[in-house]
Amino acid sequence: MKNTPSVDEHLEIYRRMLLVRHLEEGLGALHKEGRTRGPIHRCDGQEAVGVAATAVLEPDDKVTTTHRGHAVYIGKGMAMRPVIAEIFGRATGACAGRAGHMLIADADKGVIGGNAIVGASIPAAAGMALSMQVLGRKGVALCVFGDGAAQTGICHEAMNMAGLWKLPMVFVLEHNGFGLTVPSEVQSAVPDLSVRAAGYAMPAEIVDGNDAVAVYRAVGAMVERARRGEGPGLVECKTYRVEGFSTSDMGGYQKPEDIAAWKARDPLRISRAALLADGVPEERLAALETAAREEVDAAFTAALSDPFPAFTPDAACNPYSEAH
Amino acid sequence: MALMRYAEALNAALREEMQADPSVFLFGEDIGRYGGVFKVSKGLMDEFGETRVRDTPISEQALTAMAVTAAMTGTRPVLEIMYADFVPLALDALVNQASIYNYIWNGQVEIPLVLRTQGGGGAGAGAQHSKSLDSMLAHIPGIKVVAPATPADAKGMLKAAIRDSQPVVFLEHKLLYNMRGDVPDGDIIVPLGKAATVREGTDISLFASSRMVVEATRAAELLVEDGVSAEVIDLRSLRPLDIGAIVASITKTHHAVVVNEGWRFCGYAAELSASIMDHAFDELDAPVARVTLPDMPIPYSEPLETAMLPNAAKIRAAALATLK
Numbered sequence: 028m029k030n031t032p033s034v035d036e037h038l039e040i041y042r043r044m045l046l047v048r049h050l051e052e053g054l055g056a057l058h059k060e061g062r063t064r065g066p067i068h069r070c071d072g073q074e075a076v077g078v079a080a081t082a083v084l085e086p087d088d089k090v091t092t093t094h095r096g097h098a099v100y101i102g103k104g105m106a107m108r109p110v111i112a113e114i115f116g117r118a119t120g121a122c123a124g125r126a127g128h129m130l131i132a133d134a135d136k137g138v139i140g141g142n143a144i145v146g147a148s149i150p151a152a153a154g155m156a157l158s159m160q161v162l163g164r165k166g167v168a169l170c171v172f173g174d175g176a177a178q179t180g181i182c183h184e185a186m187n188m189a190g191l192w193k194l195p196m197v198f199v200l201e202h203n204g205f206g207l208t209v210p211s212e213v214q215s216a217v218p219d220l221s222v223r224a225a226g227y228a229m230p231a232e233i234v235d236g237n238d239a240v241a242v243y244r245a246v247g248a249m250v251e252r253a254r255r256g257e258g259p260g261l262v263e264c265k266t267y268r269v270e271g272f273s274t275s276d277m278g279g280y281q282k283p284e285d286i287a288a289w290k291a292r293d294p295l296r297i298s299r300a301a302l303l304a305d306g307v308p309e310e311r312l313a314a315l316e317t318a319a320r321e322e323v324d325a326a327f328t329a330a331l332s333d334p335f336p337a338f339t340p341d342a343a344c345n346p347y348s349e350a351h
Numbered sequence: 352m353a354l355m356r357y358a359e360a361l362n363a364a365l366r367e368e369m370q371a372d373p374s375v376f377l378f379g380e381d382i383g384r385y386g387g388v389f390k391v392s393k394g395l396m397d398e399f400g401e402t403r404v405r406d407t408p409i410s411e412q413a414l415t416a417m418a419v420t421a422a423m424t425g426t427r428p429v430l431e432i433m434y435a436d437f438v439p440l441a442l443d444a445l446v447n448q449a450s451i452y453n454y455i456w457n458g459q460v461e462i463p464l465v466l467r468t469q470g471g472g473g474a475g476a477g478a479q480h481s482k483s484l485d486s487m488l489a490h491i492p493g494i495k496v497v498a499p500a501t502p503a504d505a506k507g508m509l510k511a512a513i514r515d516s517q518p519v520v521f522l523e524h525k526l527l528y529n530m531r532g533d534v535p536d537g538d539i540i541v542p543l544g545k546a547a548t549v550r551e552g553t554d555i556s557l558f559a560s561s562r563m564v565v566e567a568t569r570a571a572e573l574l575v576e577d578g579v580s581a582e583v584i585d586l587r588s589l590r591p592l593d594i595g596a597i598v599a600s601i602t603k604t605h606h607a608v609v610v611n612e613g614w615r616f617c618g619y620a621a622e623l624s625a626s627i628m629d630h631a632f633d634e635l636d637a638p639v640a641r642v643t644l645p646d647m648p649i650p651y652s653e654p655l656e657t658a659m660l661p662n663a664a665k666i667r668a669a670a671l672a673t674l675k
Contacts, residue, residue, distance in 0.1 A: 159425075187408055346453065
C-alpha cells in the first residue's frame with residue numbers, strides 16, 4: 028500500500044516510541060522523587076502520533092508541536108541526552124536550559140519548536156509554510172496540535188489562510204479527548220474535529236492515533252500532496268491521554284474503564300504485534316527494546332550529572348546590544 | 352535630495368529593500384491591490400507580484416504569528432497592521448513568541464520581522480482607531496520599537512528595520528503620512544537606537560517622538576517669545592533608547608519635558624522620566640515634567656479629541672512651569 032512504512036521504517040518508529048515511553052516513565056519517577064521542576068506534560072500512550080507523523084518528513088521539513096511535545100522532538104530526530112538535559116535545566120540541554128520541556132527547539136533538525144500557548148503552534152507552522160512558498164522551496168511544515176487548540180480562534184485563522192493560499196503544510200490533530208481536565212465533548216460542538224477541514228477546502232482523514240502505521244500512511248499522503256503544491260491537509264488522530272494534563276494533575280476525572288481500554292490498545296503493543304506479524308523475529312524486537320531502555324537510562328544518567336548553566340548577560344541574544 | 356511625503360518615503364524604502372533582497376515580502380490587510388489604507392504600499396503588487404505582496408484576510412492574530420515564524424525560516428516579512436489599535440489582537444505573537452525565541456533557543460534563530468503599524472489621534476477616527484500603544488509595546492524585552500517623525504527618518508529607519516536581524520515594531524502616525532520633507536538620495540540607512548537633535552537650545556530639553564516631535568518643535572518656537580531657548584530631541588527609537596543623547600542634552604539644559612501621545616499611567620513618559628533620574632539626577636534643576644494623554648478613551652467629536660491630545664501649547668506651558 029502506498030505510503031506504508033517499510034518494516035525497517037516501522038522498526039525505527041517503534042524504537043523511537045520506546046525511547047519516548049521510557050523518557051515519560053523516567054520523568055514520572057523523578058517527579059515523584061521531587062527532582063523535576065515546573066509542570067511536565069507526559070504523552071504516554073500518544074507516542075504513535077508524534078513519532079509516526081514526523082517519520083514521514085525530510086530533514087529540511089519543519090515541525091511545530093505543543094507543550095506535550097516529547098514524541099515530536101524524538102520523532103523528528105533529536106537525541107535523548109539534549110532533550111533530557113534541557114528538561115533538567117542543564118547547560119548541555121538543547122537550548123542550554125533556557126527553554127524547559129515545553130519549548131524545546133532544534134533548528135538544525137527542523138524542530139522549531141514546542142509551544143506552550145495552546146493553539147500557537149498552528150500559525151507557527153503556517154508562517155514557515157508561507158516562507159517556503161515565498162522562497163519557492165519544496166519543504167513542508169507540519170503542526171501537531173490538540174483538540175483543545177482546535178477551539179482557539181487562531182486555529183481557524185491559520186487554517187483559512189493555509190487553504191486560501193495552498194500553503195505546503197499539514198495539520199496533525201492529536202485528539203486525546205481532553206483540554207486541560209475538561210473532556211472534548213464539553214468543549215466542542217462536533218465530535219470529529221476533522222469536519223472543519225471542509226470549511227477551508229482541505230482534505231481530511233480520521234485515523235486510529237494509536238496505530239503508528241495508520242498515522243504514517245495518512246500523514247504521508249497529506250505531506251506528499253502538500254509537497255506537490257496542492258495545499259494543506261488535516262489528519263485527525265484519535266487517541267487518549269492516559270496520564271493527567273501535567274505532573275500537577277491530581278486526576279479523578281478520567282473514567283478508569285476508558286483508561287484501561289486505551290491501555291489495552293497501547294501504541295507500543297499495536298506496533299509490536301504488527302511487526303511480529305510482518306515476520307520480524309521476537310529476538311530482534313527484544314534486542315531493540317533492551318537497547319532503547321539502555322539508551323534512555325544512559326541519557327538520564329549523563330544529563331543529570333551535566334552542569335547547570337551560569338547566568339550571564341548575553342550580548343548575542345540581547346537585541347539591544349551592539350551585537351545586533 | 353528629493354522632497355517627499357512621509358508615505359512616499361516609506362514606499363521607496365519598501366521598494367528598494369524588495370529590489371535588493373528577494374526574501375523581503377509584504378503582507379497585510381488592503382496592502383496589495385488597494386496599495387494600503389495610507390498608500391504606503393502603492394504600486395508594489397504590480398512591481399513584485401502577488402506572492403511577495405499579499406492581501407490577507409482580516410486575521411491579525413494569525414498574521415502576526417505567521418510573520419514571526421516566516422522570519423525564523425528564511426524570509427524577511429514586513430507585516431502591516433492597519434491601526435495600532437488592532438495590535439492587541441496580535442499580542443501573543445509579540446509577547447510570547449517573537450520576543451523570546453532568540454534568547455530561549457540560545458541563539459538558534461533570528462527573527463528579521465518588521466511589524467508596521469500606525470497610531471495616534473487627531474483624525475477623528477474614534478476610540479478604536481486612534482491610540483498610541485508605544486508604551487505597551489516598548490515594555491516587552493526582545494523587540495525594538497521605533498517611531499520616525501520625518502520622511503527622511505521614515506525611509507532610513509524602515510530600511511534599517513528590514514535589515515535588522517531581530518523583531519522591530521515600526522510605528523507610524525496617521526497625521527504624518529502627508530507631511531513633506533527632504534529625503535537624501537540613495538541607499539540611506541538611519542541606525543535604530545539613535546536619537547536626533549531637531550533644534551538646539553540651552554534652557555530646557557523637550558523629548559518627543561513621532562508626531563509629538565512636530566508639536567515639541569512648535570512649542571520651542573513659541574517659547575522663543577517667552578525668552579526660553581528650548582532644545583528638541585527626537586527620540587526616533589523608543590527601545591532601545593538613546594540614553595546618552597538624553598543625558599547630554601540635560602547636562603546642557605538641566606530641565607526636561609517629556610512628551611508622549613500615550614496614556615500617562617505606566618506610560619512611556621513615566622519610563623523616560625525615571626530613566627532620566629537614573630542617569631542624570633544630579634544634572635536636574637527641577638523635576639521632569641510629563642505631557643501625555645489623560646488616562647481615558649479617545650473621544651470622537653473634534654473639540655473633545657483636540658482638548659485631549661498633547662499639543663504645542665501644553666508643552667509650552669509645561670516647560671514654563673518647570674522653569675519657574
